[in-house]
Amino acid sequence: MELVNEMIKNYPADLDGIDQEKLARCIRECLSCAQACTACADACLGEEDVAALVNCVRTNLDCADICFATGQVLSRHTGYDAAITRGMLEVCATACRACAELCEGHAAMEHCAQCAQECRICEQVCRELLATLG
Amino acid sequence: MELVNEMIKNYPADLDGIDQEKLARCIRECLSCAQACTACADACLGEEDVAALVNCVRTNLDCADICFATGQVLSRHTGYDAAITRGMLEVCATACRACAELCEGHAAMEHCAQCAQECRICEQVCRELLATLG
């Protein structure tokens, strides 16, 4: 996924002093977290005791949708609108935290443990990028 | 799209006093606005003077992604998390307003005029649903 960094460098206009390394990191974690949440929701469906995991599945699905949408918004630079970017980073951090908390509640299942870890990373990286946006 | 209302009624558990009519309306407008924004971005690409419309295209694309994600979150009731729902409704209203303002700037093009109108409706409906969430 070094290609994420390359595509940022290839943008034909100035990126107004944004921290490109933090931006690339955030896009990568949004994609990785979206995939992990999709896979964790599905792994929960494969567990015998799925009935105990339905809130986890739902939050995984929300988190996946929101992480994907955030990654998309962050991948665009033309006509940058700080309010949209900030709003998405904030709700993405909110969703990642909620999903991490639910998954940590069943961390005996390795898919939840690893998904929670990725959600914590993605939440933190979203907050770090937010902090650089001023 | 009356099916949206039906699916809400079919949910097997209590929906905790949410205004089902406002919820259904908001889901419908999120889907309709996402489609209009996708189509408006594409119609802009079909205009001779596309170079003057690139900020509009980009904001259309963001708005479409965010409206779709918001519609998805609103379509789920299991394990409801008010912070995620509120965050998505807020960023959706922000994106719809930004897109409406850009499209209103080229309302001589009918696709922008109609997309702007739909974005204004979707923004308002998101804010109305937000107001009922307490």
Add this chain to the structure above:
Amino acid sequence: MELVNEMIKNYPADLDGIDQEKLARCIRECLSCAQACTACADACLGEEDVAALVNCVRTNLDCADICFATGQVLSRHTGYDAAITRGMLEVCATACRACAELCEGHAAMEHCAQCAQECRICEQVCRELLATLG
């Protein structure tokens, strides 16, 4: 959702003799089916016997993703590529049929009955549009 038809008419170039009514109908059903499948997956998670419904949830999730993507592709006319459109309509019909068959297996649940009905409509409308593409 009459706006779908309006946005097609507003496209600034010729649409090469495509049946605009069938196209609009197909876009509307793709969106409606995507939403119904998202809601049905969530309603299944709200059922006491969710363990019996996990294959239905998974197929609902696939069908929702594929219907959304198909609606997006159909909403664009610039640089039309018949092979992509045909491929998406075919896999959308395949997913809708699979989802309908699973949901019909639990049609005592109203959410599955209505989702199955919508999937059957969407499958048929995709096949009808495919037939007009020559």
Add this chain to the structure above:
Amino acid sequence: MELVNEMIKNYPADLDGIDQEKLARCIRECLSCAQACTACADACLGEEDVAALVNCVRTNLDCADICFATGQVLSRHTGYDAAITRGMLEVCATACRACAELCEGHAAMEHCAQCAQECRICEQVCRELLATLG
């Protein structure tokens, strides 16, 4: 993105002899290609001569939507349906090839050159996974 492999290993049931390394590779390339296409569409919008690139933008947008949806379908194992998986892999390969061909036509722009390269990889990896599905 080693997490993709981990999440496959964490699935609680048997994966029926699927080549897990090829599956993980394909999910990663679908995500990477979706992101590259989103970024390439946006970089095209940032070019002075965007009017010459509108077909490229549109195909990038389709390819991004289809790659994301394919990555989602491949990330689920519960209730596996070979026809849906095969259909998505086929249309994904079709979209990636179309996008690669368009981007190769403007490979003097580094974003198109790198996007084309990623699309070629993703097309090949989709076809390799298809070949293992029997």
